[in-house]
Amino acid sequence: MISLARxxxxxxxxxxxxxxAERMPMKGETLTGGTxxxxxxxKGGNQAVACSRMGAKVTMMGKVGQDQFGDLLLDxxxxxxxxxxxxxxxxxxxxxxxxxxxxxxxxxxxxGANRDLHPEDLDLGCFTGADGAIxxxxxxxxxxxxxLKGAKERGCTTFLNPSPIRPIGEEALSNCDxxxxxxxxxxxxxxxxxxxxxxxxxxxxxxxGVVLTMGSKGASFAYQERLGTMGAPKINVVDSTGAGDxxxxxxxxxxxxxxxxxxxxxxGIAAGSLACLREGAQPSMPYREQVFRxxxxx
Numbered sequence: 001m002i003s004l005a006r007x008x009x010x011x012x013x014x015x016x017x018x019x020x021a022e023r024m025p026m027k028g029e030t031l032t033g034g035t036x037x038x039x040x041x042x043k044g045g046n047q048a049v050a051c052s053r054m055g056a057k058v059t060m061m062g063k064v065g066q067d068q069f070g071d072l073l074l075d076x077x078x079x080x081x082x083x084x085x086x087x088x089x090x091x092x093x094x095x096x097x098x099x100x101x102x103x104x105x106x107x108x109x110x111x112g113a114n115r116d117l118h119p120e121d122l123d124l125g126c127f128t129g130a131d132g133a134i135x136x137x138x139x140x141x142x143x144x145x146x147x148l149k150g151a152k153e154r155g156c157t158t159f160l161n162p163s164p165i166r167p168i169g170e171e172a173l174s175n176c177d178x179x180x181x182x183x184x185x186x187x188x189x190x191x192x193x194x195x196x197x198x199x200x201x202x203x204x205x206x207x208x209g210v211v212l213t214m215g216s217k218g219a220s221f222a223y224q225e226r227l228g229t230m231g232a233p234k235i236n237v238v239d240s241t242g243a244g245d246x247x248x249x250x251x252x253x254x255x256x257x258x259x260x261x262x263x264x265x266x267x268g269i270a271a272g273s274l275a276c277l278r279e280g281a282q283p284s285m286p287y288r289e290q291v292f293r294x295x296x297x298x
Contacts (some may be wrong), residue, residue: 001133005131005256007055008156010122010147011044012114013086014094015069015279016241021101039280040076041096042114043136043163047243050092050249050271051134052080056102056256059126061081061147062139063117066095066271076282083277091111100239101278107241114139119146127154131256134159134248140146141166148175157250159246168236174206178255180248180268182213193219193274198204211265213247215240223261230262232269233298235276247272250291270294 021034033160040049048060055199070093077084077224094112098105117139127133133151133159135144144160145168151158152175160176162168165188175181179202183195192198199210199222209223218232250271252265278284286294 005051005253006059006129007051007056007132007134007252007256008059008130008151009044009048009051009124009134010139010143011047011075011096011134011136012042012095012108012111013040013045013060013064014042014114014138015073015208015283016096017097018039018098018100018239018241018280020209020279021099022068023101024099024106029048037279039283041058041071041159041242042073042094042199043138044243045073045077046084046245046281047134047136047161047249047252047286049080050282051247051253052082053285053287054250054271054291055288056253059085059130061085061117061122061126062120063089063113063121065091067093069093069095069224084262085126087117087121089116090126091116098241100241104237105241109138111138111202119143119144121154122150124150124154127151127156130154130156132157132159134161136161137164137166137168141168144165145169145172148172151175157256158195159248159255160196161248164245165189170205173202176207178209178211178252179207180211180251182215182244184267209261209267211251213244213268213272219265221261221265226261228262228265230265230269233294238277239284240276242284243272243275245281246275246285249285266295266298267291270298272295
């Protein structure tokens with residue numbers, strides 16, 4: 001019997017304000033006729049929900065405001081069975097304005113309380129005994145760096161999704177076991193135009209494994225001496241918001257359960273594809289049984 005993973009997620013919590021339109025408006029243009037909804041989001045919260053629905057025992061560290069959105073986000077984590085080590089800030093809860101059009105989206109984020117999550121706010125004891133720790137970059141970079149160091153020192157397998165991309169120190173990269181990112185992020189992070197060169201650079205800096213996500217084309221990966229590429233199933237995209245977070249959650253859980261890199265990437269692709277079939281970020285995160293059914297058909 002597989003021992004389910006214990007994972008700590010450190011990152012952002014946002015309330016997503018979602019507007020659906022036929023296309024993006026031009027500068028100065030007003031479009032009417034769109035639909036509106038709200039959903040719990042933020043890359044940290046999304047990945048925590050993705051891990052929990054994959055069967056992991058999850059602890060979420062973050063910060064929200066002392067407002068209604070903060071209350072709703074905390075309630076949502078609890079409903080998902082996630083242990084919320086979430087602090088309250090005098091700054092408003094993070095908000096994301098998401099426009100969904102055809103099979104793509106555009107997002108503007110007001111980080112709010114996420115920017116108020118400082119290294120001293122981290123409960124490093126949560127990493128003790130955990131199998132994995134996941135980080136993104138919608139919180140201050142110094143908090144990400146301190147978290148990676150603290151998690152690594154306490155024996156966690158560490159995962160980093162460097163989005164939105166910002167400069168990060170080489171020591172922090174050396175504390176990162178697995179990195180999941182897209183082509184744009186890889187180029188911006190490494191300064192290399194060719195993906196192979198960028199991946200080699202990250203591996204040379206101490207990252208153990210790199211996964212390059214490619215949307216509908218699947219993903220490529222590099223781990224030790226192994227290289228590979230895996231395609232994605234054909235789907236009719238409803239909303240791609242959160243697909244990358246679904247990928248990260250499923251991938252991290254599989255790695256922490258001891259699965260080989262190829263199987264973890266396959267789970268990530270399946271989860272990311274399933275997340276595109278529903279609107280919203282956290283509501284679209286698939287459950288473990290759904291991911292495994294999809295993997296069986298790939």
